[in-house]
Amino acid sequence: MADSLLRPTSTISTAQSRADRALLHLGRRLMADGYRFITPTPLTHQRVNARAGNASASDRRGIFGWSRPFDAEAFEPAEWLELQEAGIVVKAHGRWHSTVRWSSLDSLLLAHSAFPTDDADSVFFGPDTYRFAGVIDECLRQRFAPIHRAVDIGCGSGAGALLVARARHNAEVLAVDINPSALRLSAVNAELAEAPNVSVYHSDVLDSVEGHFDLILANPPYMKDSQQRAYRHGGGALGEALSLRILREALPRLTREGTLLLYTGVAIVDGRDAFLEAARAMLTSDAFGWTYRELDPDVFGEELEKPGYERVERIAAVVLTVTRLN
Incomplete structure (x- = not known):
């Protein structure tokens, strides 16, 4: 290289x-x-x-x-x-x-x-990426506070990091992942995009990077995957564990007016959103303002036929936006 x-x-x-x-x-x-x-x-x-x-x-x-x-x-x-x-x-x-x-x-x-993404170290890109990109673009258009430092957790192909880096040329943008294949492709994609302000780090969530961030992005895996492939398996009962971990560990790393943008998928059981219930319990402090919305009420419907999803009525694509107020 x-x-x-x-x-x-x-x-x-x-x-x-x-x-x-x-x-x-x-x-x-x-x-x-x-x-x-x-x-x-x-x-x-x-x-x-x-x-x-x-x-x-x-x-x-x-x-x-x-x-x-x-x-x-x-x-x-x-x-x-x-x-x-x-x-x-x-x-x-x-x-x-x-x-x-x-x-x-x-x-x-x-x-x-390449398709099919069957390998444990596969780097996924698809409709979730396009929805995630739309959420990032919307956030950047609405955000007036400066972005000096940003990080894309579980960067995959580096799409999120590159969108921020190209929109904020003076920002230091980190792309982090535990998958060496993702880091390799993110580095190549950053070079192809002529985005020198993107740096690639091996990190389990934020464990290997220091400091605070004005913008934290994450589009983590959220499925219950029987093969536990890193790009699909979110852990927990129905794939929600990693998303909740990212929320928990990102909150103390936000600067004042810093924002966490978490795009994920949630399994709805009997009309209940267990991810939202758990997230709400973490966001009781007056230090944070937050919004939550469904972007798509029904994604990956074929997963409902797989073991573990017997009680799930749909999988929804959601975005949680959290801003530190003080």
Whole structure:
């Protein structure tokens, strides 16, 4: 990796450095070619790929968006060699596949894990990311207090951190995650976005970073995942534990007029929102003002057929906004 891609706490091998450079080069080529791809839900992705004629990729969107198998002839020899050596393309079941997807978010292009995201260290990007981005944009438009320091907890692809960094060029923006794959992709995405004010740290929530923040972002996993994959599993009875932990640990790290923006999903059982009830108990102090709203009353409905969700009537996407008043 070039020096400009190095981020605090990163230790990257020479082989991985070459892979990161190749990924950055690919992203720049795709942007120059006008590539755009909006990533849908996994279920929509599966349904579209299952249609007649979609068994193989016929263009770059098919390869790097829809994650379809393809033939080596799709690339020029020099580019093909770089992609192979970097492990960006691999052969499985006799066909070539990309190990990454590239998704568009406004003017940004972001690398994340290829479909299907079955690996424990997968880096997820999808409709939740777009909703989260909308919440961030709204917050930045409405916020008049300066943002000197911000952090994106569980940064994944780095989308949240990059939106803040591009809107507030003078802010120091931290992107933190426990997943080394997420940190690697966030660093590449930050370089591609030309956002030098983003720094990437390995951290379990805020354990490895110090100080206070004017803006804390989080879009944590909120499912009850039987495989306990880090990008999906939120812990607790129905995936709420990590979101509550972030709330608990973020509150004392806010500056005066600092804001926590927590986008998450909640399992509604018999009309009750257990996450909201637990959050309300943490927010009884007059030191904080807060709002809570449902952005989407019904997301990932297919999860209701899985073990553990027998009593859940819906999963709602919600946003909790907390501001320290004094």
